[in-house]
Amino acid sequence: AVLAQDSRLGDKQLVAYVVAERADAPPNAAELRRHVAEALPAYMVPVECVPVDELPRTPNGKLDRRALTGSGS
Structure with missing residues (x-):
């Protein structure tokens, strides 16, 4: 899953949950980022990949x- 989240600077960045x-x-x-970058434009490549046991x-x-x-919001 990939979500757009606010960065510390207040802009949006993509974060992948894997x-x-x-x-x-x-x-x-x-x-993972290298692999995704081969098929997607740079602005669609997540800046961070977070491993999770399962997607909630x-x-x-x-x-x-x-x-x-x-x-919580």
Whole structure:
């Protein structure tokens, strides 16, 4: 999942939340960014890749964005 989040400077930046195929092999953030950059323009490449065990879901099965960002709003 990729979300646009506010940076410390107040502008938006893309952050990718990544679930590893194997629990013993966490994704390599630099490698992921390189791979994505081959297919997407620079402004669409996430500046950060955050490994997560699983993507959180709301009770109706949709991506729970608030749980990913840690924001309550």
